[in-house]
Amino acid sequence: MKNPSTYLKMRVLSWSFTSFIARSCNLGAINNAPGETQQERIHNVADILWTDDDGNSRKFTWRTIYTWHYRYKNHGVTGVEPSVRKDKGNTRKVSPEQLVEAVNQVLHHFKKVKSYNKTDVYRKIIEEGIISRIDLAATTFYRFCRDYGILSATKEESKKRLAFSMKYANDLWQGDTMFGPYISYKGSKIQAKLICFIDDASRVICHGEFFISDSTSSLMSILKSALYKRGIPKQIYVDNGSNYSSRELTLVCARLGCVLTHTPVRDGASKGKVERFFRTVRLNFLNKNLDLSSLDKLNQQFTQWVENDY
Known part of the structure; x- marks a missing residue:
């Protein structure tokens, strides 16, 4: 299961340390956890079942919540943000967003084609001049398609999305x-x-x-x-x-x-x-x-x- 998001951490902290969060972050009306002391509140919050951004049920130990509080108190929101490499998923010349845009611009050429693959799409992007071969190598294109799930959705999955x-x-x-x-x-x-x-x-x-x-x-x-x-x-x-x-x-x-x-x-x-x-x-x-x-x-x-x- 993936690490909790910053938003979920802030929700947990708003229950656990209401007065501190309200003063430092101005979150407005926040529910109070039961308990007279901070220690009692944190242990009560540790018993709460939370729903994360993907709809999964999560629980966090009191030690974890204390750790988030310490980091938030000393570093603000930055302290509770997930640590991610700044260059993760990036290329030097073409961003993932630009690549998705390029794919979307050429997909209409394949509407009447029974089957096509990533190589066909890559060649069409180069032929149309949307991105040059110098800026986007074929191996980089294939890696981005794999890492970001580009061109991987099935027809059945698409129908399910349309119904939502x-x-x-x-x-x-x-x-x-x-x-x-x-x-x-x-x-x-x-x-x-x-x-x-x-x-x-x-x-x-x-x-x-x-x-x-x-x-x-x-x-x-x-x-x-x-x-x-x-x-x-x-x-x-x-x-x-x-x-x-x-x-x-x-x-x-x-x-x-x-x-x-x-x-x-x-x-x-x-x-x-x-x-x-x-x-x-x-x-x-x-x-x-x-x-x-x-x-x-x-x-x-x-x-x-x-x-x-x-």
Whole structure:
């Protein structure tokens, strides 16, 4: 079983050390664990059965909770974040996100093909000029496909994903980033990134906007706009990218009482609603004769398309 997420650790700590967390983190109204002393509370919390981000039941020993508290007290949220190699899953020239975008752009060529393999997809990416062979070797492509589960979903699994849907609006938002067109920016060309939140039940676009960078600050900006427009969702479902796993997003969701969950590792296809919206954007919006002279112009056209055509 994988290590508990930062969000789950913060939930446990908010029960165990209410006064400390409230003062230092400003989490707002937090439930108190029974017990007169800190030691009594921590032992009572150790008996609680928790549900992690994947829906699995978890219990933590009082020693583990004390360790989290010590690290949080001395290092803040950074102290309870999982230790992950900074270069894990990265290449020098092509990021995993760019590779997924490249695959999505060529898959339509294989819709009528009964069978195809990773080599066929790689060759098509190179032929279309989406990524050059110098920047992406075939062995690197195969390794990324294996590590991130790209092109591995079966038809049966896809049907199961399509059947899944929340019943009510704001039960669940799906969020993700799409690499968009190149725009003029400070005298050069730079690829814009579309960050979007979509409501799982209604398919309403809570908010979508293009940015220069897929950063945490960009994500916080769009989340703020989405919250103003649609209110607070019960759950937010995102991938494991650095901005979506950031402590800023973790703390915001904890303060709002919104459950933050991440897609299983190597299972990017599980965000089916937002991925299908991105396909619609590529086919129906990016194919238009767009004004790409600035980021503002691109966002104005995108907002108009979402409100009038989507």
